[in-house]
Amino acid sequence: MALRVVLRLLAILVFAQAVFAGLFLDGNEAWRGWHASNGMLVLPLLALVEVVLAVLVWRSGRVPGWIALASAGLLLAILVQGGMGRNGQLAVHVPLGVAILGLVGALLAGTRNLTATAAPTDPAASREALR
Numbered sequence: 001m002a003l004r005v006v007l008r009l010l011a012i013l014v015f016a017q018a019v020f021a022g023l024f025l026d027g028n029e030a031w032r033g034w035h036a037s038n039g040m041l042v043l044p045l046l047a048l049v050e051v052v053l054a055v056l057v058w059r060s061g062r063v064p065g066w067i068a069l070a071s072a073g074l075l076l077a078i079l080v081q082g083g084m085g086r087n088g089q090l091a092v093h094v095p096l097g098v099a100i101l102g103l104v105g106a107l108l109a110g111t112r113n114l115t116a117t118a119a120p121t122d123p124a125a126s127r128e129a130l131r
Contacts, residue, residue, distance in 0.1 A: 003053045003063075004111050010046055010074075011104045013038060017097060040082045047075040067110055074103050 020035035054071035057063050077100050084093040 003050070003057055004108070006046060006050045006053060007104065007108050007111060010043070010050060011101075011108060013043055013046065014097075014101050014104050017043070018101070021097075036085075039078075039085060043078050044075070044082065047071075047078045051075050063111065067107065070103060070107055070110075074100065074107065077103065 017035060017039055020031045020038065023031035024035060051068070051071045051074075054063070054068040058065055058068040077096060081093060081096050081100060084090075084096060
């Protein structure tokens with residue numbers, strides 16, 4: 001459950017990055033600070049929390065290893081993204097941002113499918129689990 005909450009928050013904040021970038025590119029320089037703070041502080045810290053949760057859930061046997069591996073890749077991508085942004089490498093920064101949003105979406109979909117398939121399909125078993 002915590003993993004899904006963190007992934008949802010990451011999805012919102014990654015999307016917010018694009019919004020912040022659009023706002024400052026539209027001429028409002030104040031949004032550049034929001035973009036920088038979110039991208040260099042909030043997102044990396046939240047992605048680190050997500051990696052730790054994914055590894056813990058994987059080690060407990062509740063999710064496949066690809067989720068922990070993709071989570072580590074997400075953290076790495078976010079760190080590279082920050083460096084590319086600081087150095088003005090927009091040819092890498094912009095497409096990598098799109099890829100990050102896609103990876104967060106894939107992780108959300110992957111964890112949703114795992115949760116859905118883990119639910120009991122037998123109505124009797126469902127009633128028993130609720131007792």
